[in-house]
Amino acid sequence: MIKEFRLPDLGEGLTESEILSWKVGVGDTVTLNQVIAEVETAKAVVELPSPFAGVIKALHEEPGTVVEVGKPIVTFEVADDGGSAPSGAEGGDAAGAIGKREPNLVGYGAVVESSGRPARRPRNFTAVAPSAATASAAPAPAAAPASVDSTPDSAVAPAGSGERPRSTPPVRKLAKDLGVDLADVTATGPDRLITREDVQAYADGAQDARTQGTGQQGTGATAGSASGGPREVRTPIKGVRKFTAAAMVQSAFTAPHATEFLTVDVTPAMELLAKLKASREFQGCRVTPMTLAAKAVLIALKRNPSLNSRWDEASQEIVTFNYVNLGIAAATPRGLTVPNVKDADRLSLRDLAGAITELTETARAGKTAPADLSGGTISITNIGVFGIDAGTPILNPGEAAILALGAVRNMPWEYQGEVALRQVLTLSLSFDHRLVDGEQASRFLADVGAIMAEPGMVLTMV
Template structure:
């Protein structure tokens, strides 16, 4: 009979050399029996939210990290009691189990000393995690602050009123509010980061009945004035820079200061395209498909790329080469609850209009649900951003790193327009094309944009282009 043993599961690299991930939630608790590949946690990388499967079948003995904590790759996150004496994925040199929505977990292993990776950031979490040697703590009550976990050697978070020997942590506006209300801050429990006393802490203290009615009335009036002005009670709101926002910021800065951007604009009469769109929607061939102006703009871009392939390339600085793609992974900028992402449609160049419509619909729904995988965010070759959905006519889009061009499509508006030597009310759109001037000359960029415009102004022009 095999003896039981403890196995540790270390956080793997969830794709493309990512160095850390945030534990969003645990799907298991200490003492739970789990099966191989059962989802045990939901983690967020800089690119996507990923469900993490169990690499073992056994009993959970410890959860080493709290939800809300950013963990370095290679750090233990969960321990299991398993039967058998063979080494599992936690052993060095073996690949861990593949998570859902991601083909492989790479870079798995302990973090070497002196790797220069940033220290783990501990933050407030929604529910505590029990360790193997201690019972799970009770959930905090409404009047009991959640204790923020801290690193060894760091100052402990304040869990009660400040002592008289130390000055309570607060901001000048909070100290003024406390003075106006006659509140002694040393008696107030701070619930902000690191025990910081906030306006709400002071008002809650007053509302608890420890002060005269006049002071409580003043506190209520102060809060009402802020609410009436449509402002938050705090003067500032601070949000940690992490996840998609952190990756997007780094990518945009790198792109803006690495690739020499050039942007061109073209305003066109897209009435024929909008009329075509209406006919296609009414056609039995496209029944059940979601067709939008974006679908037709994307198809026009793919056709124009055949004539100007330099727009579908990248600059390889390390090897001093220009890499031209013979396929198109079409990126679509998507605004999601997690921030801006640019998932891409693989091999879009080979798709029919119905296939492209299906792919766009799936991509959009997945992005809005926050389920886009790292694989879907990698490998794009050229991108489209639809700023028209926000009522914007034109802009200067920043290149997605590693791509030569990005097209922004503006809103379709009814405007007076020259049509057959007369002024008529027509549907007009502005296209904005940004390109990497190292890869694309002005002539190539202009011809590419003109080709897209020609197709949208007269869809029949496709016959002369393909």
């Protein structure tokens, strides 16, 4: 029988995702929960497991396409309820799993007993109308196939012939990103294949023409930059960048931000850090100023719980959390993400260090699970790694506070009645003034600063 798989909501209310790559092709036999695609949501890159065991009959979207939740993306031929294998299937045992289990939720599927990877057929992309698979029990006729790897489209035509231009999926994606219609591009590749260079040259030429038309070009025949490249580069706003922008705008114009600063002598904390790194207990564990600051935040929250709360507009209530999901801002190639360490207040310093390291490495690899990006209660961001001393961080939506760590610098500082060269750090605390008064914010920041200035002060706080 024919089964249609529609793009599920991969996060909390996400409305769309981008198909980054297909891990299967038309004709492949797949097992339940086998990864069939890699997609990017507004929060993270997610591997999409198969909800069925059977044969891929059609892939409805190409890599680089942004798909709305609920739209069909894959058509399967699976065993009927009687357990018969689909026609053309090369692994009857794999297909026979259908009927025994319900289709899995993304990321939470059942484990398939069968081992071994199914046989694979040539990876061809078949364009099928979304309704074709459901109109009949038989699969729809395949349109002209195009490889999802590097094989060009089978339709060959010069620009203006009315036929589809010949290109490869990566080139089509580049053209889409640059706003170029491939029908207007002159092909220079073999057999009239449109190459990346053709698309880039057309985009640069089109930019030249636009610049000339608006009178922005200087003297000379080229409108390119001094380095010879295009004068402008346009990047589609999507994925993590789009989500982050929307979240920051919402936060900035919903919560009344206020920011306080505190500069402290953290020489004792840095000395403690050196001792921890040399100790046997912390061997193989990455301990940084962020680790100590995170622990200081967790201790200070117990004395100042209002900073671990949320404003619930719908119910007109202030929700104070008795747990801490500590958000760690991470700069990634896809944009800023803020995954959080669940129940961070229950972790020892060593476990906290390990959790932060794992969280940030996963985020930079683009593999953060959507669940790790939601439910945060307070966040920390380290702008000091970029050589910045202080800033006014914007709150993560739904949180009452965010602490920014500046760079640790050797500076002349008053120490025991004299001026000495000390290691100094500036802390910047932004908070939601609906939830946190200036006094509460100041007490919290002072507690964090006291711990960072003299770690032994923890004994007076717990």
